[in-house]
Amino acid sequence: MPSRPSPHQPRKTPQQQRARQTRQRILDAAARVFTEYGYAAGTTDRIAEAAKLSVGSVYQYFPNKDSILLTLTLAHIDEGIEAVRASLTAVATSPVRPEQWLPAMVGAYADLHSHNPRLHKVLFEESPRPPELLDRFHQAERDAADAVEQFLRSDPSLDLADPTRSARVVVAVIESLVHRFVSQRPDDVDSPHLTSEIVDLLVAYLRAERV
Amino acid sequence: MPSRPSPHQPRKTPQQQRARQTRQRILDAAARVFTEYGYAAGTTDRIAEAAKLSVGSVYQYFPNKDSILLTLTLAHIDEGIEAVRASLTAVATSPVRPEQWLPAMVGAYADLHSHNPRLHKVLFEESPRPPELLDRFHQAERDAADAVEQFLRSDPSLDLADPTRSARVVVAVIESLVHRFVSQRPDDVDSPHLTSEIVDLLVAYLRAERV
DNA sequence: GTCTATAGTCTGATAGAC
DNA sequence: GTCTATCAGACTATAGAC
Numbered sequence: 001m002p003s004r005p006s007p008h009q010p011r012k013t014p015q016q017q018r019a020r021q022t023r024q025r026i027l028d029a030a031a032r033v034f035t036e037y038g039y040a041a042g043t044t045d046r047i048a049e050a051a052k053l054s055v056g057s058v059y060q061y062f063p064n065k066d067s068i069l070l071t072l073t074l075a076h077i078d079e080g081i082e083a084v085r086a087s088l089t090a091v092a093t094s095p096v097r098p099e100q101w102l103p104a105m106v107g108a109y110a111d112l113h114s115h116n117p118r119l120h121k122v123l124f125e126e127s128p129r130p131p132e133l134l135d136r137f138h139q140a141e142r143d144a145a146d147a148v149e150q151f152l153r154s155d156p157s158l159d160l161a162d163p164t165r166s167a168r169v170v171v172a173v174i175e176s177l178v179h180r181f182v183s184q185r186p187d188d189v190d191s192p193h194l195t196s197e198i199v200d201l202l203v204a205y206l207r208a209e210r211v
Numbered sequence: 212m213p214s215r216p217s218p219h220q221p222r223k224t225p226q227q228q229r230a231r232q233t234r235q236r237i238l239d240a241a242a243r244v245f246t247e248y249g250y251a252a253g254t255t256d257r258i259a260e261a262a263k264l265s266v267g268s269v270y271q272y273f274p275n276k277d278s279i280l281l282t283l284t285l286a287h288i289d290e291g292i293e294a295v296r297a298s299l300t301a302v303a304t305s306p307v308r309p310e311q312w313l314p315a316m317v318g319a320y321a322d323l324h325s326h327n328p329r330l331h332k333v334l335f336e337e338s339p340r341p342p343e344l345l346d347r348f349h350q351a352e353r354d355a356a357d358a359v360e361q362f363l364r365s366d367p368s369l370d371l372a373d374p375t376r377s378a379r380v381v382v383a384v385i386e387s388l389v390h391r392f393v394s395q396r397p398d399d400v401d402s403p404h405l406t407s408e409i410v411d412l413l414v415a416y417l418r419a420e421r422v
Numbered sequence: 423g424t425c426t427a428t429a430g431t432c433t434g435a436t437a438g439a440c
Numbered sequence: 441g442t443c444t445a446t447c448a449g450a451c452t453a454t455a456g457a458c
């Protein structure tokens with residue numbers, strides 16, 4: 001026996017077409033509102049207004065404000081996973097030296113952040129990050145680290161004591177430094193300086209380590 | 212003509228002694244409440260209760276909830292500045308090779324985060340970070356970078372193209388990686404692994420760079 | 423005079439009736 | 441889908457305590 005459905009969630013998915021569009025309209029509106037007002041002042045009323053809906057209707061598509069935020073954030077993460085995967089696949093056939101795949105990876109990651117740095121900042125810094133989000137995030141990082149590890153292991157010119165650990169460090173550094181850069185100079189994210197500095201740092205690390 | 216003073220803010224500072232104590236009592240209570248409940252559920256009512264005061268009294272000492280949070284956070288930052296300064300001063304007389312001052316600096320910074328990781332997480336991740344806070348934070352980082360730059364310049368065995376930039380990278384990496392570690396494994400912050408991994412990374416960077 | 427406690431007001435998230 | 445009601449929590453005004 002199914003448990004009582006939560007209020008406002010339609011039992012069956014209705015007109016798929018229209019509903020999907022409305023849902024997307026809410027998400028787009030929320031992205032604009034959060035970008036402009038930030039998290040706290042990005043009220044559900046404003047989101048509803050921007051989506052040309054009433055508050056109640058918004059709550060028909062999302063159980064609460066944070067779930068809108070979460071959806072937006074998860075979409076960003078998925079985009080990131082995809083972008084990094086694509087960038088690595090593109091160089092996968094060429095030689096596997098870090099000097100070659102690192103710029104692609106770092107560049108892809110930086111690109112991703114250059115689109116709407118302000119929204120990104122709101123999403124990842126100003127807003128609360130529920131455990132569910134952190135989990136997904138960490139999962140994404142683990143996936144990235146696995147991919148990196150493959151590259152590390154396949155390069156005979158490297159002699160790493162612990163490729164698994166090195167891969168995690170590589171991902172952590174890219175993640176941290178790109179994010180930090182975004183939050184401090186939003187206008188300048190795709191500067192080649194950023195990319196090359198990170199690449200230099202990591203190449204030095206990978207080539208030097210003999211533990 | 213002075214503008215109307217905001218309500219509840221005493222015009223002149225009163226009995227310094229008692230007032231200072233009360234203020235501190237509120238801060239201590241807030242630290243406990245935020246640690247236990249997080250930012251959102253760390254309500255002013257709970258803080259007042261934990262401080263054995265009424266809400267109104269709390270608002271006599273702080274204009275709003277966020278200013279309590281801000282005070283707490285700034286105190287943390289000041290502690291950090293001091294700890295790092297102390298750690299660097301301690302090694303300042305010995306040779307200036309990064310292999311020597313980096314462990315001290317990274318260790319001091321990691322230590323700082325091992326005291327109350329949960330509170331730290333609430334303060335720096337879960338809570339809103341007003342521009343004022345970010346400014347202070349960046350100032351602190353600049354100071355640290357200046358100190359690091361001195362070390363870099365005074366070591367003849369290094370041949371850096373741009374010591375200023377390298378110093379910034381060093382500080383950014385330490386900051387980012389320690390923070391990331393705190394948020395992911397709060398129980399394990401002062402693990403020597405963390406410190407040595409960061410030191411290895413940075414030493415490699417500093418010794419390899421020839422731009 | 424200087425604080426404190428109590429009892430509000432106000433805003434924004436969420437629920438429920440149409 | 442809309443509109444209105446409810447609730448929580450930040451903040452405020454004020455009467456009285458020390």
